[in-house]
Amino acid sequence: MQKKKNKTAISPTRDENFPEWYQQVIKAADMAENSAVRGCMVIKPHGYGIWELIQKELDNRIKAEDVENAYFPLLIPLSYIAKEAEHIDGFATECAVVTHHRLEDDGEGGLKPAGELAEPYIVRPTSETIIGESMAKWVNSYRDLPLKLNQWANVMRWEMRPRMFLRTAEFLWQEGHNAFATAEEAAQDARRMLEVYADVFENVLAIPVKRGQKTPEERFPGAIDTLTLEAMMQDGKALQACTSHNLGQTFSKGFDIKYQAEDGNQKHAWTTSWGFSTRTIGGVIMTHGDDDGLRLPPKIAPTQVAIIPFIRDDADIEKLQPYGDGLLNKLKAKNIRARFDLSEGRAGDKIWNHIKKGTPVRVEIGMRELEEGVISVSRRDKPGKEHKQTVPVGNFVDNIEDILNDIHENLYNEAKTYLEQNITDVSSTEELEKFYSDQENKGFVRMDVSVLKDPALETIMTKHALTPRCIPFEDDGKKVLIGKSY
RNA sequence: CGGAGUGUAGCGCAGCCUGGUUAGCGCACCUGUUUUGGGUACAGGGGGCCGGGGGUUCGAAUCCCUCCACUCCGACCA
Numbered sequence: 098m099q100k101k102k103n104k105t106a107i108s109p110t111r112d113e114n115f116p117e118w119y120q121q122v123i124k125a126a127d128m129a130e131n132s133a134v135r136g137c138m139v140i141k142p143h144g145y146g147i148w149e150l151i152q153k154e155l156d157n158r159i160k161a162e163d164v165e166n167a168y169f170p171l172l173i174p175l176s177y178i179a180k181e182a183e184h185i186d187g188f189a190t191e192c193a194v195v196t197h198h199r200l201e202d203d204g205e206g207g208l209k210p211a212g213e214l215a216e217p218y219i220v221r222p223t224s225e226t227i228i229g230e231s232m233a234k235w236v237n238s239y240r241d242l243p244l245k246l247n248q249w250a251n252v253m254r255w256e257m258r259p260r261m262f263l264r265t266a267e268f269l270w271q272e273g274h275n276a277f278a279t280a281e282e283a284a285q286d287a288r289r290m291l292e293v294y295a296d297v298f299e300n301v302l303a304i305p306v307k308r309g310q311k312t313p314e315e316r317f318p319g320a321i322d323t324l325t326l327e328a329m330m331q332d333g334k335a336l337q338a339c340t341s342h343n344l345g346q347t348f349s350k351g352f353d354i355k356y357q358a359e360d361g362n363q364k365h366a367w368t369t370s371w372g373f374s375t376r377t378i379g380g381v382i383m384t385h386g387d388d389d390g391l392r393l394p395p396k397i398a399p400t401q402v403a404i405i406p407f408i409r410d411d412a413d414i415e416k417l418q419p420y421g422d423g424l425l426n427k428l429k430a431k432n433i434r435a436r437f438d439l440s441e442g443r444a445g446d447k448i449w450n451h452i453k454k455g456t457p458v459r460v461e462i463g464m465r466e467l468e469e470g471v472i473s474v475s476r477r478d479k480p481g482k483e484h485k486q487t488v489p490v491g492n493f494v495d496n497i498e499d500i501l502n503d504i505h506e507n508l509y510n511e512a513k514t515y516l517e518q519n520i521t522d523v524s525s526t527e528e529l530e531k532f533y534s535d536q537e538n539k540g541f542v543r544m545d546v547s548v549l550k551d552p553a554l555e556t557i558m559t560k561h562a563l564t565p566r567c568i569p570f571e572d573d574g575k576k577v578l579i580g581k582s583y
Numbered sequence: 584c585g586g587a588g589u590g591u592a593g594c595g596c597a598g599c600c601u602g603g604u605u606a607g608c609g610c611a612c613c614u615g616u617u618u619u620g621g622g623u624a625c626a627g628g629g630g631g632c633c634g635g636g637g638g639u640u641c642g643a644a645u646c647c648c649u650c651c652a653c654u655c656c657g658a659c660c661a
Contacts, residue, residue, distance in 0.1 A: 373661085377661090445620080463620065
């Protein structure tokens, strides 16, 4: 009867043990599980359904920026990545390397690699190099620019410490790669694509973010400028959500992406790259989840409205089925992702399953509702049956978009309040030290950007595992946010 | 890759220290009855290479060695 004592569907609670809570939410929501390969996960239908919805939203926005989708190979010749010193420096330690192309009998009942490759391939950790190689071929004149490409792909980084969604050895993402004739265009592009990401975070995922610039030490290997969105998880740690890089001429020089300008001279292009990954799903969990599990913002909920029948006997089903189907069809006609759950099983269990999976709206129908032409509506963002409301079917159908929007707003505002309340202004390194020495304190600290040149900073940062998260645009580059991060 | 911990049924755990019947419990699952509006109740039942390999022993979930995986704290990173 332990479950009855627990008022929460997930144990431990966030307060008791946040990392363990995170794992349990993923399990309870049936989103993903570990695979036989270290650091790699199986994304189950509910987790992948969320990713597909995120993809659709982001892909539409990317296309609206006149970027075209393409696909580049998984394997990259070793020589490509070796062309750019800074780049290889950043990724060398986490590259998977393909050295053979055949298997043969090892004489002991097993198999061994054979057919050693003359030049090994690496499994892409990112694709700047192989795309740069193509761009060099495709760009001849200033008329070929800008060239804007995106690919949806998997990449592999051999991580030392994998965590579901947040840091897996293989992950899914989109990587955009744009090339321009001028430095200004590239700089603007990096900033614009960051804004596309911010739009997805705020208006699709309901996650508030701080837009800003990375410090030089935190830049992407090979970038001259890295822009980031930093989100705050419910344990006060930062999650670097997305990054957009101004690569300057690093890769255009490394791969000879040259064009003939109007004046007839050969010039190197200016490039950007920008990525958004499945890590985001981890951000959704840690931003919105509660002690009953996942809470999904409606725009990425595979099921937005779950209709759950309360059946006493078989005679009920005959009457409730048309009632539920009627509601289901009306919702579908409005492009609401609704499901009518007529499967065998107890209504209470179905309710809890939807709670754990984060379904935004639950509708209960029974003989009681049927007789009065009403339904009972519960919202995942307002837990507890005291918030359950009984409304006429027509009224509910008319207002469903508003309800979903309201849930989105509510989740966003809750997270926004948390973010702002957990940013503390601090004016000296002594205060910084004092702040993080108190275990009760969490979140980000905001300091004058000049602190980055203070020799006293590094010791404190190392001691408390802090990093500069970003130099936010909203403070005109005068401030820096510091915090612990994932 | 360093430090710490954990691997026993789908999930959560006990048993291990002090080796010895058919390896237990709760939830989930199956059958039946009973119930039905935030996880009904009772009864019966199915499901385990006790993470893998090696060793010690008459005998290993239990002791020793060694791999592997997972989790946490770091270093590194989306």
